[in-house]
Amino acid sequence: MQEPVPTRPRLVSVRRLPPAIAARIRQEYDAIQAEAHDLTQEQALAALRQSGAQALLVSSSFRMDAAFIAALPPEVRIAATCSVGFDHVDVAAAQARGLIVTNTPDVLTGCTADLAFALLLAAARRLPEADRVLREDRWGPRGMGDFLGVRVWGKTLGIIGMGRIGRAVARRARGFDMRVLYHDVAALPPALEEGAHHVAQLEEMLPRCDMVSLHCPLLPATRHILNRETLALLPRGAVVVNAARGGLVEEDALIAALQSGQLAAAGLDVFEGEPRFDKRLAGLPNVALAPHIGSGTVETRDAMGHRSLDNIAAVLAGRPPLDPIWS
Ligand SMILES: NC(=O)c1ccc[n+]([C@@H]2O[C@H](COP(=O)([O-])OP(=O)(O)OC[C@H]3O[C@@H](n4cnc5c(N)ncnc54)[C@H](O)[C@@H]3O)[C@@H](O)[C@H]2O)c1
Numbered sequence: 303m304q305e306p307v308p309t310r311p312r313l314v315s316v317r318r319l320p321p322a323i324a325a326r327i328r329q330e331y332d333a334i335q336a337e338a339h340d341l342t343q344e345q346a347l348a349a350l351r352q353s354g355a356q357a358l359l360v361s362s363s364f365r366m367d368a369a370f371i372a373a374l375p376p377e378v379r380i381a382a383t384c385s386v387g388f389d390h391v392d393v394a395a396a397q398a399r400g401l402i403v404t405n406t407p408d409v410l411t412g413c414t415a416d417l418a419f420a421l422l423l424a425a426a427r428r429l430p431e432a433d434r435v436l437r438e439d440r441w442g443p444r445g446m447g448d449f450l451g452v453r454v455w456g457k458t459l460g461i462i463g464m465g466r467i468g469r470a471v472a473r474r475a476r477g478f479d480m481r482v483l484y485h486d487v488a489a490l491p492p493a494l495e496e497g498a499h500h501v502a503q504l505e506e507m508l509p510r511c512d513m514v515s516l517h518c519p520l521l522p523a524t525r526h527i528l529n530r531e532t533l534a535l536l537p538r539g540a541v542v543v544n545a546a547r548g549g550l551v552e553e554d555a556l557i558a559a560l561q562s563g564q565l566a567a568a569g570l571d572v573f574e575g576e577p578r579f580d581k582r583l584a585g586l587p588n589v590a591l592a593p594h595i596g597s598g599t600v601e602t603r604d605a606m607g608h609r610s611l612d613n614i615a616a617v618l619a620g621r622p623p624l625d626p627i628w629s
């Protein structure tokens with residue numbers, strides 16, 4: 303009698319993946335992968351039904367709302383998101399369905415902090431405008447008053463959300479001799495503050511900041527945490543950086559502040575309603591823009607992919623996940 307061929311676990315990935323992660327999936331799974339294009343919710347559900355997969359691999363740009371979660375075939379036990387943020391997941395619906403959801407904290411902290419600091423420097427020192435002058439062959443005689451940016455080193459940086467990424471940004475700021483204030487729901491133990499000062503009320507911190515960088519999650523309590531009123535509390539000529547979530551900033555108010563000079567500049571990696579974004583931003587000279595690339599390095603995307611696959615492997619082997627988004 304012929305031995306039964308052992309079946310391998312099945313997985314559906316809704317996003318195109320870095321080569322190393324695609325290769326590992328091919329080795330370990332009978333997989334449906336989005337190799338050529340990303341899957342819609344409907345395509346993902348069809349792939350899950352057709353394959354009988356037990357695991358789903360998503361990213362923060364894939365909305366897992368209540369309707370999608372309710373439509374998941376019963377075989378699906380885990381959805382692993384290649385992101386630390388999980389505002390794209392309806393947590394209550396996942397809990398009610400008994401779906402395990404995991405994320406990828408820590409492995410992306412350093413690169414996201416690097417990108418936030420790069421945006422701070424680019425916006426304050428007007429790098430996008432300067433870059434354009436050369437590309438458009440407009441470099442000619444110039445006065446001492448041209449291209450004056452905002453000095454970064456030695457200034458006061460306010461961090462909203464002093465978690466893993468916020469603290470990594472604070473460490474980078476110290477290398478620039480900056481004073482760091484932070485606003486969070488609670489003060490850190492002194493050993494983790496490394497010289498930063500907690501300010502319990504956002505309204506008290508903002509007037510003391512030359513620059514502000516957002517690093518809190520998008521929650522009902524943090525939506526539009528920077529809005530017309532709070533942006534007006536910053537000293538005139540401040541710089542704002544958002545490499546967390548677009549919904550943290552009221553975009554109309556941000557644009558008005560950039561146009562009026564209340565803000566000297568802004569560095570933005572994330573937008574409300576991305577991948578669409580308000581085209582008025584593209585017309586402003588004083589913004590540095592990026593299409594949500596905070597974690598986008600080879601090393602970090604590989605680490606995020608491996609961490610997600612480690613989470614899936616644990617759950618499919620009957621072990622607890624490494625990074626459950628609730629416990
Ligand atoms: N641009 C990107 O590619 C990118 C990459 C990674 C993470 N992110 C975003 O960055 C966020 C932070 O990631 P992390 O790993 O540092 O998370 P974290 O959980 O370690 O830190 C978040 C911090 O925000 C604080 N916070 C919560 N509610 C707050 C409030 N109302 N006011 C002030 N602070 C509040 C928390 O107490 C915590 O200290 C993620 O949620 C994600 O949205 C973006």
Ligand SMILES: O=C(O)[C@H](O)[C@H](O)COP(=O)(O)O
Binds near residue numbers: 362385596
């Ligand atoms: O929360 C996060 O980790 C980031 O937003 C994530 O790194 C971005 O990944 P994306 O969904 O753009 O692939």
